Amino acid sequence: MWRTCSGPPPVMLQPPDLSLSLELPEITPAEFAQIQQLAREKFGLDLKPGKEKLVEARLWRLLRQGGYKNFHQLYRDIIRDTTGESLIALIDALTTNVTSFLREAEHLEFLATTVVPALWDRPTIDIWSCACATGEEVYSIAFVLLERFGHEIETRLQLLGSDISTRALRYAERAIYPESRLANLPPNWLQRFFLRGHGRMAGYYKVRPEICRLVKFERINLVEPFDHLPRFPVIFCRNVLIYFTPEARSECVPRLVDRLEAGGYMFTGLAETLSGTDARLAYVQPGVYRKKPARKLRRGGNDQWSDDGV
Known part of the structure; x- marks a missing residue:
């Protein structure tokens, strides 16, 4: 049913619109x-x-x-x-679950060229996509890093994809996408990172198992505590805070920063801003913030270290 991608992909016919025209009760x-x-x-x-x-x-x-x-x-x-x-x-x-592969690709380029090289000496490179929807973001991170660093990073890359929607997470875990969702990807990536569907799965592509093994999925509600998570050097939280109330946003951002290592990077949507939400974050470029390093305090002649309340 699934084969290695070689040769031109099949033409995928769009099914007819089968939406039901039922009369809805009006909401009062x-x-x-x-x-x-x-x-x-x-x-x-x-x-x-x-x-x-x-x-x-x-x-x-x-x-x-x-x-x-x-x-x-x-x-x-x-x-x-x-x-x-x-x-x-x-x-x-x-929830909307609007996403795509290689969305806001400048963030992925910054991750590959600036962030990951600074983490290269670590035994593992851990990245959290905290609103991963149907998985395109977290798999895009894997594709870009594997393309740039090859097998050297494959044994060390550990990705966490979370979302509030169980339906979206089931889709992400299946890792099966229609051809139309892959239009942003270079053609050679379809061969390298996907298996092509045949028979009843014609027109669909499945992320290769060895890449799926790099990703763990978990349901997380960002307005509830998630202190069980470790700290990450990189957190992607893109295009989700815009749907929050101001109160929820002011509570969520500090909790996310708590899960970010000192010196770690947080990515938001290009149209989103975290300015003024948490003093521990410094602006880097549109949609990119960095957690300030820990402060060194001196008390009674002994060196103590503070991570600004974390």
């Missing part, structure tokens, strides 16, 4: 306020007024599957569900 202002508050408290999502139609469209499958007549019934069952599964279904429905 009170119902929208309930979903809005739930998303803010549990996930830090900022569903601003004017997003009512978007919420309707995103949640219609949950309404249909549960046989609900209105959004209040859905909300009621979510808050009554002690297993947390309904909350997971809600965030899976609400």
Whole structure:
């Protein structure tokens, strides 16, 4: 079913649009306020007024599957569900997961040319993609570093990809993508980093197992504590904080910086800024910040070291 990529890829026919034209119940202002508050408290999502139609469209499958007549019934069952599964279904429905391979490639170039060479003497090079969606970002990191450093880095590279959406993480773990999602990749990368699908998987590509083994996936909600994680020299947190409320953003960023080593780099989206969110971060270039080195303190003649509250 999966073969090495050689020769031109097959033409992938786009399937017809099978979207169902079912009449949706309109969300009332009170119902929208309930979903809005739930998303803010549990996930830090900022569903601003004017997003009512978007919420309707995103949640219609949950309404249909549960046989609900209105959004209040859905909300009621979510808050009554002690297993947390309904909350997971809600965030899976609400989140966007917009991503692509080699997105904002200047960050990956900076990682390969500036950051990783400075980490080269380490036994392992650990990188956390904290909102990896369906995996394109974390696999792009692997591809770029393997292309630049070859097998020398393969035994030392350790990647963590996390997301709040279990649906997105299942997709990332499968590592199977339609040909249309690979348009940004150089053709020779399809042969080097993917297996090509045949038969019923024609038109799809699967990341090679030896590359998948470099990546571990974990569900992490960034508005909840994640102190179990080690500190990383590199954290990618791109194009996710823009969806947070200001309160959630002000709580999340310091926790992320806590998980960043002194001197480590944090990458955000090119349109995002962390200025003023945490004094431990120094601006490097658009979408790139560096954690300031630990301060040396002298007390009673003994040298002590501080990581600014970390």
